[in-house]
Amino acid sequence: MNINLTLIGQAISFAIFVWFCMKFVWPPITSALEQRKKTISEGLTAAEQGQQALEKAKVDVEEKLSEAKTEAKSIIAMAEKRQGDILDEASVKATEEASKKIKLAEQEVEQLSMRLKESLKKDLSKLVIDGAEMILKKEIDKSAHDKAIKDLVNKI
């Protein structure tokens, strides 16, 4: 337990180690710690901001969605109305067309019946003449009778 030069030696080495520590150990590590603290707090702030943005986006989405829904509803309503209109229009048109067609058909039928009547008239008169001719073959002068028949036909 002698006090000797070791005391001085220890003091000198202590000074050197402290100097080295102050120069090369303490500053880099504490600055790294500071830096990390800053990065972490920045990250946390960013995360919070992101959270807020997300929240806002959710609200936006909700809003947009409900807007789209009402729009869709109105579109459907409009389409339904339009459909009714189209149907109405179509039915009116169809009725018109139908009546037109009926009229045309009626006319055609009339014409046909006229023609039929005419041909029937012709056929009947011919038949009558033929019949009469057969009956009166010998006694009747053909030419005089033809004239009479023609008059008859015209009268009919």
Add this chain to the structure above:
Amino acid sequence: MAAGEQTSSEYIKHHLTNLTFGKDQDGVWRLAETAQEAQEMGFYAIHLDSMGWAIGLGLIFIILFSMVARKATTGVPSGLQNSIEMIIEFIDSNVKDTFSHTNKLIAPMALTAFMWVLLMNLMDLVPVDWVPQLATFIGSNFFGMDPHHVYFKIVPTTDPNVTMGMSLSVFFLALFYSIKNKGVGGFVGELTLHPFSSKNFLVKIILIPINLFLEGVSLLAKPISHGLRLFGNLYAGEMIFILIALLPLYVQWTLSVPWAIFHILVIVLQAFIFMVLMIVYMNMAHETGDH
């Protein structure tokens, strides 16, 4: 136990003697061969074992920490960096709690003191005979020394030179900062006008010697108690280990294991106390407020 023919007291004495290199009475620098010789060398001697272990352990601390410092990332730290950051943050929070001024020296000094003292104290847990036996073997076989005269203490903090060397450094640094921050007048005033003061000028003068005596004692007691507290605790711990080593081999563990476990606490606690006291003394040196 060391050599078989040793008595217990010789064994203890052997373990408590440093490997001393110094100037003997004939003025020749050489290794002391006995404790007696080491003592006669006086101040002009150096404990090679204390200095060697202290510097070696200090280098381990410095190299380890500067290695981490050089590669320190601000991202996710690796295991080693993480543990070193923990130590740094621990020291930093202690310094910030105790030291209320701005001085870039204090925190690194506290870190150095804490880690260095911790490592030096840790050597106390190395079984008491391992390294001295190895040193005896090397000394007697390679350097031709008398095996009984190879002394080797591996716990630098059981050497008062080491602890006092540090506490005196702190003391002189505290004196320097006291004078720097308070001025010579302020520092002298602190020593002479407290704790007893008076409004009356004459009484004040009379009180100066009393105050100087009281304050002087408390001023000088600080470095001595600072250094001797660490020394005493570790010396006593080492002593117990040496005494346990004298027991028969088969019962040693019943005492040495509990003592070693308890000593883990002492080692860290004493390093911590040494550091905290250092910060406190430095803080006092920076106090400029009126007393």
